[in-house]
Amino acid sequence: MALKSIHTAVAAVVIAAASGAAWWYQQQPQGPKDPAAAGKAASAGAPVAGAATGPARAPTVEVARVELQRLTDDAAAVGSLRSRQSVILRPEVSGRVTRINFRDADRVRRGQLLVQLDDQLPVAQVNQAEAELSIARANHKRNQELVEEKFIAQRAVDESAANVQVAQAKLALAQATLARLKIVAPFDGIAGIRNISVGDYLKDGADIVNIEDLDAMYVDFRLPERFQTKVRPGQTALVDLDALPGRRFTALIQAVDPLLDANGRSVGVRGCIDNRALELRPGMFARVTPVFGVREGARVVPEEAIVPQGGRQFVYRLAPGPDSDSRIAQRVEVKVGLRQPGKVEVTEGLEAGDLVVTAGQQRIQKDGTVVRVLDLPRGAGGEAQAGGEAGGRRSVAGADVVASEPGNPCGALSLNAPRAPAAKPRAPQAPSPAPVPAAPRPEAKRASLAG
Template identity: 30%
Template sequence: MNHPCTSQIFTRLGAATLLVCLLAACGRGGDDAGPRGGGEVVMQVETLRIAAQPFEEKLTATGSLQADEEVMLRPERSGIIEAIHFTEGEQVEEGRVLVKLRGEDLQAQVERMEAQLQLAQREGDRQETLAQRQAISRSEVDQAKSSVAVARAEVDLAKAELAKTEVRAPFSGVVGLRSVSVGGFVTPTTDIASFRRLDPLKLELNVPERYGRFIRPELRVEFSVAGTDQVFTGTVYALEPGIDEVSRTVRLRARVANPEGKLTPGAFVEAQLVLDRIEDAIIIPSLAVVPGLKEETVFVAKDGKAEVRKVTTGIRTADAVLIEEGLRPGDEIITSSILQLRAGARIAPAGARGDAPVAAPSPPAS
């Protein structure tokens, strides 16, 4: 007869054995349910469809505005100021008399020389008549003509001295603040007032010598001045043929229209020179470019896979890069998970950014 305890032990062992077998069977069944050989992972990536956009390569530089023409008004001779014919800050036309010096003595000298000229001319006419009658020699006629020429030259000289009593506008421009008064004595070194042509103006800039080869006449310049957000434009018309040995810069000048007088000579300027313009540039985020030892590449989404595309890059910043070769408008580049991708990897675009343009790279600073 079996002992009851022994019967319970065998019953429990049988149950445990059955449980182990069931677990083993479940484990085998799970292995058989999975894909044999492993499945290929599909990676979710962000993409950007390339759209061509205008792009201007610019160089940032600083400089200052200058008057197109600028002189200090001074008399040509010493004398006492008789009259002042301008208002400070007035726009005047070329040739206008601005200051008149006393010149009664010079006026009298002109009149005396003109009288002597008339006398010499009458004598010359008389000598010519006598010569036609063969009453005098030809040499006497020549002497009379010479006297007329000398008298005429003395008249011209006297008039020239009289003209020096007038200070005239050398060109159309604006008169500055005067430093003299009526009745004051002046000399050729006395400053009367500054005189400037304010339309157009000159913009003088200095750019690093490494950019000198890109600077040429007709280059467009964009700039702003303190106190206004308005952007002004100008055109390069000349540059210094040499490089400054101290600053290692090239000096250039641009001409700027100033019809409304908003710009003032001497103003500090922050300018950008448009070195080049591309109407259909391809600009992509810098993070989409994979650097290499010999070449740079970009991943392009094509037919659900990542395709490696070799590219040639141009100007770039931390945010954007200009693509010179390797991509075309309409290409869809991958902009995320770049380090995890490989050629031919299966991808699924998530959050594609359509044809949104990318901000152009910032211009290099001088």
């Protein structure tokens, strides 16, 4: 037992000595194995292991500039198109078709006679009622003359007046029955495909033909309840249709349903599209982007620049450093606004043209750290700004101008232009934001600082 205890103690001492030697060896500076390589490194000014080391090299980061862009506050939804007015004509009384005064897909006018049912019996009833009314009026006139001469009592005059009223009611009933045998167009529109022929006997309520008013199209869609405070009549919505790829239409929001759907927690919205060119049809599937507002000259940064901490948002802004190759990182709290793919709006904390760190934030140990910036392509900031501005304009093409126009079925001007680039609609918009031409000046200044 004593020998075993001695062996254990010796093993513990050996392990402790080996651990101490390893620690001491790791703390010693390691020199180059090749003396010639060490000499070359020393002559070039590079730090040599084993020699006195200088200050640590500044970390390298990637940066981007705060750009001015035109942002749109919008949402995405799906909906369906429907006619502004739509009806299926049905007879109110039974009868046999004697005449059809329209062809399939014809444009019809309000009050135009479309279908005539057999009216021989109602016409005879109207003639009979007219004759009875004529007799009742003659008797009433004769009784009025006799009562003045005291030949009859006043009661006979009252009874003849009542007979006149009864005859007038019978005539009105016969005329109403006759009118119901004429099927007329209730509004201007385009007739569909008829389901009847001359000689068919129609029962009351049978389908005859549908009439569609296509000069204006309604687009009905639903939005989540969180948007019910943003959407309001008079705003615009961009409409894309799978049936017409490459085309974008503008709808004018006309109504917002005051009742929210309790099942889906959504609010119904209806927009109107000018369709006097008859390009749209009811029932089309639509992808709707309602535009709640447009912000000119919004300051945006890449999403990678935002560093969330404890419910707050920070960015690392770069200030001029001790030399032309370095910058000083400053952590700045910002407030963010709208978000778009890859971009975030900054409402407070930054100015246009500021440099912010987009990659390498983890290398910045503390506020005021000196960093090196990777070289950016010359003019990258300005080009990105201009491109973002143009992209913003394309995203709201057709939503910029909403003015009254006589004869427009939606009550406002809708720029239903193709989504493809078109110089004419966007020409007046090019000089609108004042900050855009001024943006390259801070860019050039900061580019000169970056060397």
